[in-house]
């Protein structure tokens with residue numbers, strides 16, 4: 412709505428990139444679902460960003476969640492890590508509901524980060540640090556590619 416979630420995405424991506432992680436960033440308004448899912452399947456860690464709208468995750472993420480549910484990749488025994496994040500204006504909760512939906516697709520959700528409206532400079536520094544910590548978390552994994560949606 413006001414690109415606050417996108418600001419969080421960029422700060423997280425910069426933290427991961429600063430530690431040498433290969434990061435692909437997608438924007439659901441412009442990027443093609445099949446391209447996004449191809450990178451998700453290739454990624455060890457996926458960060459899903461949504462603002463809260465009407466107490467729910469912003470609806471366009473439903474497209475990806477529906478596709479991931481259909482792929483049933485959790486049945487392959489592959490373990491994927493995830494983080495949900497996003498901006499909210501009052502009670503929030505969209506990221507938590509998204510975390511539940513993503514867990515049902517077989518992801519292990521490590522964190523759920525919510526910002527109140529436009530994240531401050533200090534908060535963006537915190538998200539940058541979170542990105543660096545996530546890089547350390549996946550450093551031991553064989554495939555460390557990361558996608559942000």
Ligand SMILES: Cc1cc2nc3c(=O)[nH]c(=O)nc-3n(C[C@H](O)[C@H](O)[C@H](O)COP(=O)(O)O)c2cc1C
Nearest residue numbers: 412413414415416462465466498499500501502503
């Ligand atoms: C139509 C509409 C519905 C919203 N519903 C909620 C809501 O239920 N709970 C909440 O915490 N914030 C709600 N918000 C506030 C947004 O989550 C908030 O403005 C957020 O910063 C938008 O993030 P973005 O800039 O990444 O789009 C709503 C905003 C709009 C425009």
